[in-house]
Amino acid sequence: MPAESKAQQKAAGAALAAKRGEEKVGNLVGAAKSMYDSMTEEELEELASTERTGLPDKKG
Template sequence: MPAKSKAQQKAAGAALSIKRGDTPKSKAREPSKHMAESMSEKELEKMAHTKRKGKPEHAARS
């Protein structure tokens, strides 16, 4: 599941860091905390390793 925006890709990277124990949960922002709790490490890796080129800064809301 690739990231749809740069912001989502960055949040996935932060969530992956939380999941691996590199970053304390208390220092992370809410979207990253939620992603770390609700997604597997493999899903977060796929989203965090998405290429940023051509992605909007924020995804359009539907």
């Protein structure tokens, strides 16, 4: 499932970095923290790897 907005793609990237130990979990806020808690590394990787060109800044 590709990201639907630039904000979603960015949050997934932050959550993915935390899953991999590259970022502290305590630094996550909002959607990134929720994604970290509820998604697998594979799901986060798929969202984070979405091409940002053409995506709206925010969903909706």
